[in-house]
Amino acid sequence: MRAFIRTDKVRYLVSLLVILSVLLAFGAAWASSEGGHGDSAGKVKDLIWRTMNFVVLAGGLIFLLRKPLAQALESRRQGIRDELDDLEKQKADAEKQLAEYKAKLARLDKEIDKIVAEYVKDGEAVKAKIIEEAKVAAEKLQELAKKNIEHEFQKARQALKAEMAEQAVSMAEALIKKHIKDEDQERIVDEYLTKVVVAQ
Structure with a gap:
């Protein structure tokens, strides 16, 4: 700081000397232009003062x-x-924040990839579970349908047997009525009664 003040002092002194030199030169030129009149000495004194x-x-x-x-x-x-x-300092802070944001962004990209991978994995697991449940449900439906069909088949078979037996009885009855006469009927009744009496 002292060197700065000294340099300024030198500049001021040089400027002052230049100004004085210019003024003295101007005064001398002015005095010489008067041509030596007595009045010029007063002007020079005035200029000097x-x-x-x-x-x-x-x-x-x-x-x-x-x-x-x-x-x-x-x-x-x-x-x-x-x-x-x-x-x-602000520039350093800004660069530091920029580096932090870039690091966060890189971590965020990794997190996003990780989350997407987890969702894909979970989706595959859910898909496999749904497919397995659908298979189990389909097997149960097939088993139930098979049982229902078998049950209906048994019902139809029994109904058919009953109907066939009924028709057979009706047909036999009709045949018997058609072919058996009153004498045959009496003979059959007598034979039956004889068997019953013998059995007792």
Whole structure:
């Protein structure tokens, strides 16, 4: 910081000397253009006094404003440094967050793949279970249908037997009525009674 202030002092002094040189050259040129009149000495004195007033005023301003200007410039420089440091920190934080988000995204992709694989696996298991249950249900239905058919067949068979027996009895009765006469009937009754009496 001191080197900065010294550099500024040198700049101010050089600027001041340049201004004085320009003013003196201007004053000398002005005095020579008058052609040696007595009035030119008064003008040169006036110019010198004005130049000295300017130098004293400029020197006083430099002396008084040197520290506040240096502090303001240093404060501004420090503010810029702080802003740059803050921006670097924000950049580092942003890069860190970006890396975290990329990592989360990669993990999320893996999680999604894992979840999809689990759902596919669960779906296959449910599918296999449904197919197995359908097979069992179909077998039960077949067994039930078979039993129902067999039961209905037995019922129909018994009904057919009963109907055939009834028809056979009817036919036999009709044949007997047709072929047996009253004498045959009496003879059969007598034979039956004889057998019953003998059996007792």
